[in-house]
Amino acid sequence: QVQLVESGGGLVQAGGSLRLSCAASGRTFSSLFMGWFRQAPGKEHDFVANINWNGGSTDYADSVKGRFTISRDNAKNTVYLQMNSLKPEDTAVYYCAARYLSRSIYTKDYRYWGQGTQVTVSS
Numbered sequence: 001q002v003q004l005v006e007s008g009g010g011l012v013q014a015g016g017s018l019r020l021s022c023a024a025s026g027r028t029f030s031s032l033f034m035g036w037f038r039q040a041p042g043k044e045h046d047f048v049a050n051i052n053w054n055g056g057s058t059d060y061a062d063s064v065k066g067r068f069t070i071s072r073d074n075a076k077n078t079v080y081l082q083m084n085s086l087k088p089e090d091t092a093v094y095y096c097a098a099r100y101l102s103r104s105i106y107t108k109d110y111r112y113w114g115q116g117t118q119v120t121v122s123s
Contacts (some may be wrong), residue, residue, distance in 0.1 A: 002026050002112040004096045009117030012086055016121070020081040022096030022114055029077040030054070033103045035110060036070060036081045038092035038119075045095065047105040049081060059103060064090075086121045093118050 003025040012018055024032065035050040049060045049070040058070050069082040079096060094117050097110035104110065 002028070002032065002098055004098060004112055004114035006094065006096050006114045006117040009094060009119045011120045011122065014086060014088055014121055014123050016086050017082070017084045018086065018119060020083065020094055020096075020117060020119070022079045022081075024077045024079070024098065026077075030074040031100060032098045032112075033100065034070075034072060034079040035097045035099075035104065036079075037095045037097060037107060038090075039095065039116075040092040045107045046092075047107075048094070050103045050105065051079065052103055057103065059105065061105075083119070086119075088121045088123045091119060091121050 004022055006022050008020040036048040037045045038048050039045045047061050051058045051070045051072055055072045067085045072079040096114040098112040099110045
């Protein structure tokens with residue numbers, strides 16, 4: 001079983017930065033493929049970024065490319081999402097998710113989910 005706990009959300013002005021963290025329990029973190037998703041009010045979960053088991057491969061939604069960076073520290077069982085140049089449209093609950101075998105951009109492919117952390121960007 002894998003448990004995920006996100007942190008680092010908050011209120012920030014447009015143009016500002018936040019770094020989200022997702023701490024994973026268990027001894028298999030280095031085998032996990034990790035993803036970040038977000039859900040704005042009244043909308044579905046949207047893919048944000050993913051990363052492979054060793055951090056060597058990443059993928060981003062077009063809306064965040066060049067502004068967000070996903071990374072991981074397997075020694076700390078943690079994945080990060082550095083968010084720069086934030087915009088009001090980035091406001092959402094951000095979720096960390098995990099799966100085995102490969103990266104994916106689809107919510108249905110992820111078996112493990114955190115509880116989410118709120119990010120609010122004011123204009």
